[in-house]
Amino acid sequence: MTNIKLTTLGGVRENGKNMYIAEINDSIFVLDAGLKYPENEQLGVDVVIPNMEYLFENSDRIAGVFLTHGHADAIGALPYLLAEAKVPVFGSELTIELAKLFVKGNDSVKKFDDFHVIDENTEIDFGGTVVSFFRTTHSIPESLGVVLKTSEGDIVYTGDFKFDQTASESYATDFGRLAEIGREGVLALLSDSANADSNVQVASESEVGDEITQTISDWDGRIIVAAVASNLSRIQQVFDAAADTGRRVVLTGFDVENIVRTAIRLKKLSLANENLLIKPKDMSRFEDHELIILETGRMGEPINGLRKMSIGRHRYVEIKDGDLVYIVTTPSIAKEAVMARVENMVYQAGGVVKLITQNLRVSGHGNARDLQLMINLLQPQYLFPIQGEYRELDAHAKVAMAVGMLPERIFIPKRGTTMSYEHEDFVPSGAVTAGDVLIDGNAIGDVGNVVLRDRKVLSEDGIFIVAITVNRREKKIISKARVHTRGFVYLKKSRDILRESTELVNQTVEDYLQGEDFDWADLKGKVRDNLAKFLFDQTKRRPAILPVVMEAK
Numbered sequence: 081m082t083n084i085k086l087t088t089l090g091g092v093r094e095n096g097k098n099m100y101i102a103e104i105n106d107s108i109f110v111l112d113a114g115l116k117y118p119e120n121e122q123l124g125v126d127v128v129i130p131n132m133e134y135l136f137e138n139s140d141r142i143a144g145v146f147l148t149h150g151h152a153d154a155i156g157a158l159p160y161l162l163a164e165a166k167v168p169v170f171g172s173e174l175t176i177e178l179a180k181l182f183v184k185g186n187d188s189v190k191k192f193d194d195f196h197v198i199d200e201n202t203e204i205d206f207g208g209t210v211v212s213f214f215r216t217t218h219s220i221p222e223s224l225g226v227v228l229k230t231s232e233g234d235i236v237y238t239g240d241f242k243f244d245q246t247a248s249e250s251y252a253t254d255f256g257r258l259a260e261i262g263r264e265g266v267l268a269l270l271s272d273s274a275n276a277d278s279n280v281q282v283a284s285e286s287e288v289g290d291e292i293t294q295t296i297s298d299w300d301g302r303i304i305v306a307a308v309a310s311n312l313s314r315i316q317q318v319f320d321a322a323a324d325t326g327r328r329v330v331l332t333g334f335d336v337e338n339i340v341r342t343a344i345r346l347k348k349l350s351l352a353n354e355n356l357l358i359k360p361k362d363m364s365r366f367e368d369h370e371l372i373i374l375e376t377g378r379m380g381e382p383i384n385g386l387r388k389m390s391i392g393r394h395r396y397v398e399i400k401d402g403d404l405v406y407i408v409t410t411p412s413i414a415k416e417a418v419m420a421r422v423e424n425m426v427y428q429a430g431g432v433v434k435l436i437t438q439n440l441r442v443s444g445h446g447n448a449r450d451l452q453l454m455i456n457l458l459q460p461q462y463l464f465p466i467q468g469e470y471r472e473l474d475a476h477a478k479v480a481m482a483v484g485m486l487p488e489r490i491f492i493p494k495r496g497t498t499m500s501y502e503h504e505d506f507v508p509s510g511a512v513t514a515g516d517v518l519i520d521g522n523a524i525g526d527v528g529n530v531v532l533r534d535r536k537v538l539s540e541d542g543i544f545i546v547a548i549t550v551n552r553r554e555k556k557i558i559s560k561a562r563v564h565t566r567g568f569v570y571l572k573k574s575r576d577i578l579r580e581s582t583e584l585v586n587q588t589v590e591d592y593l594q595g596e597d598f599d600w601a602d603l604k605g606k607v608r609d610n611l612a613k614f615l616f617d618q619t620k621r622r623p624a625i626l627p628v629v630m631e632a633k
Contacts, residue, residue, distance in 0.1 A: 082230045084501040086268065086464065088493045089514050090114065090130035093470045096153040097516075099130045100270060100466065102228055102235050104209045108138060109228055110145040110167075111237045111270070115156030118518070127519045129157040130495075132164070134512040139165035143206045144196075147171035148216075148239025149223040150178035151310050159186035160519075170196045170204075170211075172222035177342050178310065200224060200254060214257040216241040219313045219444035221250035221348045232501060233267030236458060240272050240467065242446040243453060246286040250348060251313065258457040268506070269460035273468035275445035276476035282447055283440040285313055291440055292408060293321040301402035302368035303327075304389065304431075306375050306382035308409050309336040311444070312343055316350070318374060318408070323352030327372045330360055332396050333385065336376040360396040373397055382409065383422055390425035401430035408436045410443060448479040455483055462506055463490045464499075542567025542621075546585050546611065547628040555593040558632040561585035568623045577618050584614055589629070604629055 083105050091098035096116025102109045115127045135142065144167060148154055158169065158179055163186070171179060176195045184190045198204070199222075203212045210229040217223065218240045228235040243253055275282070283291075292314075296303055307314050315336075322329045331337050340357075343349040351357065363371060375385045375397070386405060388394040399405065405426050407419075423433045436442055445467075446454070455463065463485055465476035473492045480490055491499060491506060496514030499506045543566050549559035561582040588610045592603050607627040616622055 087498045107143040108141045112154040113157045114153040131515045136164045142167040144168040150175040155179045162189045174222045215254040217247045217253045219311045233265045237270045243450045246284040262458040266458045266460040268462045270464045273465040273472045273476040276472045278447045280441045289317040296321045299404045303404045304373045306407045309376035328358045330373045333376040390429040399429040399431040403431040542623045544623040545626045549630045
């Protein structure tokens, strides 16, 4: 009997950060290595990746990393994995090229080159476990699902997918291959759930393309299109609309420039004419009605770029009267409040905002009916809803039961929980370390809850710094307390509070010096505690208090 274990390191009960582990006998197969963008309360954090300690500890057992598509939620954590575990990486041609962009941007692994290009016809035998692939439809070309063939049945990982009968060749689902996999026998299906709570029919890509072209042709002024850099389907539609309406496209983001140039080189994006793209420096040569500005922002996030444009801090573009800001991406729930603020700022700058979602239901993920079709094609014995918030995983479970799956054969996993196949059933068999690792600049994992709490305090109540100099041997204060504050109170109107604060600190230190024991940490703690109580009594605020006690020799 084959020993099978399935573990989720990310991508469940959350959006993004997809990473799943299938252990078959002694080999580990890593399915995607993604990141997610920080929530609003994760102040200063650049990105969030899965905790991969288990993989680092067992790197000698990893057969490879299998990437389903080229979005950051599937490939963004790859450099951090490869920095500790130099293992082979497999993906389609475009996916591998985009993964290389992420890897080359990380100094510790930029020379890594163990990449392997595969396609839907590839089969790889890893000592008895055969890995194969199948084409799926998503918002980026060459998206693939992964099949791990075992003696107990296939383990199938869909990656992100939807069904679209109008999809072009490089986006089309291979329905025949899905039916074939179903006939072979699927033991476990790990399936995308990101749109499971919706029964609304998602617009086909041809409908989206028509909508974009119509919107652009109807506007007389300059158009700023906000999109995700790696959503190549949407970018192709913008290029096509520009060509149809006689406009030129300006790429304003470093990410989109890299991604677009890579996709054009691989012929995954096409230009109607070679003069369609122009540099930002050349915008002044064209009239407003001849321009489309494609803004993706840093790491593919367009919202911050729009904010900078609306307040005149963008390096290329400032929103002005007559501009249309056309948002052709669907903001995540976590970004809805930010999006509302930015939309207001655009109008204040003189622009007009239109969202593609005002007229169409747009998503790269299948709705409930699509998920049921996938289940009916594959006929899995067990279902693991993944890739989504809990409500979406739960909705996926319900639609699966509606097509005949038994509830005891559907498992909504938690991060880190391992499910083992024993005696013809999946059962919990322990857990591995899992959770969020926060990336802040070059720092990996050293920003935790304490740091985030301090940042939140600083952002809400400011900082209060007090400095005092003492002579420990003579038990006296050499230089009395001086206070400095930022973001706490308006100094000119709060002089009494600051004066009383210095008196309190001086008295606290004098009282402490009269005692028999002396400990620097204890002294700072007493200053901090007394000052915190006083400041809260006076202002009902809790600033971050930083006592600096110096010793005079």
